[in-house]
Amino acid sequence: MTMAVPSGVACIKQGAEARVFDLPTFLSLPQGCIAKERFKKTYRHPDLDRQLTNKRVVQEARSLYKCKKAGMDTPTLYFVDMNTATIFMEKISGITVKQRLLDYQATQYSGVDFASLSKYIGESLAKMHSLDVIHGDLTTSNLMIRETIESVVIIDFGLSYISNLAEDKAVDLYVLERAFASTHPNTEELFESILSHYLNAYKNSKAVMNKLEDVRLRGRKRSMLG
Ligand SMILES: Nc1ncnc2c1ncn2[C@@H]1O[C@H](COP(=O)(O)OP(=O)(O)O)[C@@H](O)[C@H]1O
Numbered sequence: 001m002t003m004a005v006p007s008g009v010a011c012i013k014q015g016a017e018a019r020v021f022d023l024p025t026f027l028s029l030p031q032g033c034i035a036k037e038r039f040k041k042t043y044r045h046p047d048l049d050r051q052l053t054n055k056r057v058v059q060e061a062r063s064l065y066k067c068k069k070a071g072m073d074t075p076t077l078y079f080v081d082m083n084t085a086t087i088f089m090e091k092i093s094g095i096t097v098k099q100r101l102l103d104y105q106a107t108q109y110s111g112v113d114f115a116s117l118s119k120y121i122g123e124s125l126a127k128m129h130s131l132d133v134i135h136g137d138l139t140t141s142n143l144m145i146r147e148t149i150e151s152v153v154i155i156d157f158g159l160s161y162i163s164n165l166a167e168d169k170a171v172d173l174y175v176l177e178r179a180f181a182s183t184h185p186n187t188e189e190l191f192e193s194i195l196s197h198y199l200n201a202y203k204n205s206k207a208v209m210n211k212l213e214d215v216r217l218r219g220r221k222r223s224m225l226g
């Protein structure tokens with residue numbers, strides 16, 4: 001069975017690998033639906049491209065399902081069409097953490113509740129890592145704030161994989177730390193607070209935090225070498 005995005009639907013986001021569509025009346029779902037379609041990259045050999053695309057679709061669908069099943073607030077998976085490399089999932093009503101922080105950057109984040117935000121992000125990451133899901137691309141545009149209930153939703157699992165290694169989890173956190181540092185000035189305290197919630201909420205977090213120190217050191221050395 002295949003399921004295509006109806007023609008004429010506007011794309012809401014076009015990334016390097018995928019287009020995201022908003023289908024408000026699709027499948028008679030009251031809250032609407034998001035279709036994420038990975039397109040062909042002509043600069044890659046067609047076989048390799050197909051292989052990589054399939055892998056990402058499968059990884060994204062698997063991780064969405066695994067996280068949801070374990071009680072995390074991630075988009076509900078509705079349908080996967082391997083022919084068109086499209087995932088149909090719940091539409092999260094809300095905005096990305098990136099957008100929220102950018103909206104309030106000029107006023108030193110006056111309208112952002114840092115205490116709740118760091119708690120929700122830290123606890124979601126803790127839960128995800130306790131399932132051995134490594135996200136692989138943690139940025140503030142891959143974290144969404146739900147409008148209706150108080151929650152942060154992790155999205156964009158295309159580069160995710162399963163690992164129980166503290167090192168892999170530390171790199172995941174480091175990627176997010178770099179994303180905060182490069183996109184959102186003066187959020188060091190916010191990130192520290194995210195880490196402290198992560199520490200409290202995840203039983204193996206101590207090992208991850210130790211590794212995080214190593215990963216940071218390596219990062220600094222690399223940037224000194226240029
Ligand atoms: N389930 C969803 N609900 C609402 N918005 C979404 C959803 N999935 C993606 N988006 C929006 O589309 C953007 C791009 O989607 P994402 O899965 O991160 O793909 P990309 O690989 O292009 O980064 C997100 O930053 C978010 O704004």
Ligand SMILES: [Mg+2]
Binds near residue numbers: 141142
């Ligand atoms: Mg993304």
